[in-house]
Amino acid sequence: MRVLVSIKPVLDPSMKPRLKPEGAGIDLNQAKRIINPFDEIALEEALRLKESGKATEVVIVSVGNLQAQETLRHGLALGADRALLIQTERYCSSLMIAKILKAMVLRELPALMFLGKQAIDTDNNQVGQMLAGLLNWPQGTFISRLELQTNEIMVTRELDEGLETLKLRLPAVVTVDLRLNTPRYASLPNIVKAKQKPLTVITLESLDLSLAEPNYKIVNTSLPISSRKKIKVNSVQELIEKLKKEAKVL
Amino acid sequence: MKVLVIAEYERQRLKPSFFSALTAAKQLSPGNEIDLFVAGFECNDLLQVIKKINVKKIILVDDKKCEHQLAEVVADLISKVAIHYDFVIMSATTFGKNILPRAAALCDCTLIADVVQIIDPATFVRPIYAGNVLETIQTSEKIKFLTIRASAFEPTLIESDIEAEVECIKEDLISSRQDIVFISSELTEQTRPSLESARIVVSGGRALKSKENFKLIEDLADKLHAAVGATRAAVDAGFISNDFQVGQTGKIVAPQLYIAIGISGAIQHLAGMKESKVIVVINQDPDAPIFKIADYGLVGDLFQIIPALINELEKCNKTLT
Numbered sequence A: 001m002r003v004l005v006s007i008k009p010v011l012d013p014s015m016k017p018r019l020k021p022e023g024a025g026i027d028l029n030q031a032k033r034i035i036n037p038f039d040e041i042a043l044e045e046a047l048r049l050k051e052s053g054k055a056t057e058v059v060i061v062s063v064g065n066l067q068a069q070e071t072l073r074h075g076l077a078l079g080a081d082r083a084l085l086i087q088t089e090r091y092c093s094s095l096m097i098a099k100i101l102k103a104m105v106l107r108e109l110p111a112l113m114f115l116g117k118q119a120i121d122t123d124n125n126q127v128g129q130m131l132a133g134l135l136n137w138p139q140g141t142f143i144s145r146l147e148l149q150t151n152e153i154m155v156t157r158e159l160d161e162g163l164e165t166l167k168l169r170l171p172a173v174v175t176v177d178l179r180l181n182t183p184r185y186a187s188l189p190n191i192v193k194a195k196q197k198p199l200t201v202i203t204l205e206s207l208d209l210s211l212a213e214p215n216y217k218i219v220n221t222s223l224p225i226s227s228r229k230k231i232k233v234n235s236v237q238e239l240i241e242k243l244k245k246e247a248k249v250l
Numbered sequence B: 001m002k003v004l005v006i007a008e009y010e011r012q013r014l015k016p017s018f019f020s021a022l023t024a025a026k027q028l029s030p031g032n033e034i035d036l037f038v039a040g041f042e043c044n045d046l047l048q049v050i051k052k053i054n055v056k057k058i059i060l061v062d063d064k065k066c067e068h069q070l071a072e073v074v075a076d077l078i079s080k081v082a083i084h085y086d087f088v089i090m091s092a093t094t095f096g097k098n099i100l101p102r103a104a105a106l107c108d109c110t111l112i113a114d115v116v117q118i119i120d121p122a123t124f125v126r127p128i129y130a131g132n133v134l135e136t137i138q139t140s141e142k143i144k145f146l147t148i149r150a151s152a153f154e155p156t157l158i159e160s161d162i163e164a165e166v167e168c169i170k171e172d173l174i175s176s177r178q179d180i181v182f183i184s185s186e187l188t189e190q191t192r193p194s195l196e197s198a199r200i201v202v203s204g205g206r207a208l209k210s211k212e213n214f215k216l217i218e219d220l221a222d223k224l225h226a227a228v229g230a231t232r233a234a235v236d237a238g239f240i241s242n243d244f245q246v247g248q249t250g251k252i253v254a255p256q257l258y259i260a261i262g263i264s265g266a267i268q269h270l271a272g273m274k275e276s277k278v279i280v281v282i283n284q285d286p287d288a289p290i291f292k293i294a295d296y297g298l299v300g301d302l303f304q305i306i307p308a309l310i311n312e313l314e315k316c317n318k319t320l321t
């Protein structure tokens, strides 16, 4: 059983995003990239399926420019068997990414497609759901538990109201939440070994998808404004007094 | 502008986040060309309430196949109805996020997620990078699928004396899926105001150290008629269940008063609460980053401060009565 995991390189969240002048977007030159933390959890789950003998191959896939190879190498060092980069310099909407991933799913024919529930840069939380729709596959989103049985999976989803458990017949799409597992670190020997693993670069054009440009454009990016009082109080009494008389929220 | 809003409810009661989506719909269609879409099973009680909302039409799917509102079934139905609208809107709740992207893709449309401001019917603002950056998007998409951030749109109930007309979807339009089965759900018992609608939220972090100690946060919340929130660290450590997590990947709240106790202020947590009107921080480390967004900060040990706060609030209440 093959498992496919999508990987997105994102800006290291410990770094503040830098804006280009005049709201022209975010300056990602020289910014340190990491594997999107949710994708890392997705990969970890796939690797565990392989280690327990339930999956036979873990393939990772990313869409983007050649820089993404570095992130994919990291995924290989974590334990993926091979990597695919769909190379493009184009700006891709979530829908475009979902269409590209669909093409890769039809080529690789995995039983399970893993994605992170969201990327921590654009916070869109939509590619997995779109992909599942395009494939007409069942979807298990925001999962914190996964159990693979023959030909089906049981997943527990984290909802605003609590938890929900579903049974999905394979093939299926799942998007993972934080509490599914704790990802491993790449060991030094595995980092060395990863250099020998196959990383295939496929140009987007060669997929022949006739992807239209998105029907939207980002016209501005800006920093939110916030002004806080930053008043230090010295006692519980003073705090309550301020909340009552000054802030008028009690 | 024709707008379709998807109803979100729990135990036959509409959720506050749905009324926020309605507010956004109203902004997009001042002429009130708003229809509602309701999917479920045996939703008669719900329907009685929904009928009184001032909209043109209610599109109802009341069928066993919609009982658990599975995305595979509901998104498919929404995509069939959506073609008649300029906008399709839900709140960016786990329910909305599960369903609407799938429906958008089925219509070959993009979706603008987590909208916090509508500039005009083609221009929207949404936060990215955990709320560190705002992005303005202009769209010419034929059907504009939007999820809106409920905390940014005051929920409104638009009532009317005239009952909206109800259109029932034909049974043969509802897909039957053999590849997905609902097994169970564990919904958290609501014993206090919900995070999404409370005026005051009291949140605790890792510093509480145990589930037993976390009761201190709950006691303080009860004194203030507040909702309880938590950081990821507190949820991961098992002090409280996942649906109390506030942050980039949990719930986004913007109450009148947010009290953060024993929380360091990681950007992922701030993303979920920094739009609160007034922020109070209680932390023993005067250099904790969360003080940077505090209106009122109190440095000290929470294990002394919380009991003192509860005590003081009790005293205040006594003098009032």
Ligand SMILES: Cc1cc2nc3c(=O)[nH]c(=O)nc-3n(C[C@H](O)[C@H](O)[C@H](O)COP(=O)(O)OP(=O)(O)OC[C@H]3O[C@@H](n4cnc5c(N)ncnc54)[C@H](O)[C@@H]3O)c2cc1C
Pocket (backbone or CB within 6 Å): A037, A038, A120, A178, B204, B205, B206, B207, B230, B231, B232, B233, B234, B245, B246, B247, B248, B249, B250, B251, B261, B262, B263, B264, B265, B266, B267, B268, B269, B272, B282, B283, B284, B285, B288, B300, B301, B302, B303
């Ligand atoms: C992909 C990703 C997504 C995430 N999403 C979220 C999210 O949605 N929400 C979220 O909250 N986090 C999220 N996190 C985690 C986040 O990065 C932080 O790790 C987390 O918020 C820290 O929680 P904390 O403040 O409770 O713990 P800590 O950072 O450990 O802070 C504890 C604080 O308590 C103070 N303290 C200790 N003892 C006392 C005492 N006795 N009295 C008073 N103060 C005391 C300390 O000074 C410290 O400031 C996410 C992380 C990642 C990687």
